[in-house]
Amino acid sequence: MRASGKRTLLLAAFAFAAAPAAAQTSQFEQYQKMVGEDSPAELFVLVGADLWRKKQGPKNASLERCDLGKGPGVVKGAYAALPRYFADANQVMDAESRILYCMETLQGRSRKEALKRPFGNADKPSEMEYLDAFVASQSDGFKMTPGMSHPQEKRAYELGKALFFARTGLYDFSCASCHGEPGKRIRMSDLPVLSEPGPARAAMSTWPAYRVSNSQMKTMQWRVNNCYRQMRTPQPVWGSEVVNSMIMYLTVNAKGAVYAGPGTKR
Amino acid sequence: MAGPMKARARMQGNYADVRVLMSHPMETGQRKGRDGKPIPKHFIQNLAVKLNGKTVIEGECSQAVSRNPVFSFRIGGAKPGDKIEISWLDNKGETNKTETAVA
Amino acid sequence: MKTKLMLAAGLAALVLAPMVGAEPSYEEVQMIIHRDFKAKGQAKMDRLDQDVVQQVCTRAHDKPPADVAKAIEADQLAAIPVPSGSLMGDWKKGAKTAWSGKGMQWNEDPKKGAGGGCYNCHEISAQRTSFGTIGPSLKAFGKKRGHGADAQRYVYTKIYNAKAYNLCSNMPRFGTTGTLTEQQIKDLVAYLLDPNSPNNK
Known part of the structure; x- marks a missing residue:
């Protein structure tokens, strides 16, 4: 870097490269401190905001009139109040399921088309990843208040809880096998006890998240899906009762946390 | 087409702390694609920062920087309201820029 | 099963x-x-x-x-089919199997086989500093337990089916599920017990 003029300057490029695993936690913490609120997650929010307003689908409509639970067109604070029961769909929905519902109802898109590629990669993130990041960003600073009063909301919580402790898959794991005891790690990654409010708040208030190690925005639907992959089960269906109830259980455990996403993770 | 950029500039004592986020694949040329062929180099080569239209920083950048980089600059002598423009040029000749005012 | x-x-x-x-x-x-x-x-x-x-x-x-x-x-x-004779395989191959966490996932090629992913949960060799803590440390396991027939049999059957010793253990049943082959488990026995394994140095 070369500076012209007499002004003083300092330049830092915050790169996150592959490093020995033992060094990863501290290196990541350093990165997180340096970037502060200026995480690449912001870039996904910007693209997501454009996609939210983009007219598309057979009805050539945007998602701006989407009712995320706070009324048509209200995005502020909506993410932090999900999952919840929606009477129009007669089911409990998380943010991504509700965004999909709006793609179907407002834009007239088929579920199949809209869900063709829910999980993207670094080269080509998915539409849902951008949209989820945008919707989540509009709840920054809001208290997390998932739905807990409707019978279906209570049931989703209870089903999620039962799933959390159910042994399944080729390796006999339940979620609690890894997330059941405090102070444990898998390789060098800390494992939060997601059945407890403290660790659940820290985790759930920062999803979706930009993962610096692979430059991707990851959502809660992906998070649950990927845990099951590692548990060696078949694939849970996107937006199914299993996945949405798991997200409900984890979010209720985190209730009261101040939402601070989209986050930045290792 | 280049993805978004976002910049923010805030006074910190007697200098402006400028942060800029940019969407860029920052391909090193050393990765292989699914087909086994190397993915061509594609990275930001030049960065320029202008303060009220006058270039104050010109820099070269290498492929050793991660995808979607975050850069930070401190510009001495800046004042609130000053206009800051940041632009980049990559090895394929693509370019993008963004503007912000010092808060 | x-x-x-x-x-x-x-x-x-x-x-x-x-x-x-x-x-x-x-x-x-x-x-x-x-x-x-x-x-x-x-x-x-x-x-x-x-x-x-x-x-x-x-x-x-x-x-x-x-x-x-x-x-x-x-x-x-x-139900565990324990092979007759020595259960000590090649600790060098065992080291690789212990380190690899690959295999059996829906996105993986079944022809490529699987590792044991032992380091996901256990500390083993002192030279490996990246390890999980869900399971107990197995550092210098052979030094503590010896490498006789009983120790070999215990380690072999424990890896084959951890539930034979602790019904609700968090550890997968690597033999029962067909994740690891008989030879891979023998190699892991050697990795843990063989006096020449770096784990026991």
């Missing part, structure tokens, strides 16, 4: 009593799991069929009555 569930019973319960209480029954949960997962790659739907171990541990929240646990553990142990 796997005992199929009485899924029909679960279905009937759901039809007869939809949405009564907030808490779904065991049968209902299993029915919903079978409905909401789809086979992908090598991960087929039979992986969701709970055998007696998964069933008992799920129902008892991993704390089954001691007599029940003992009886099933004995069955699990009796």
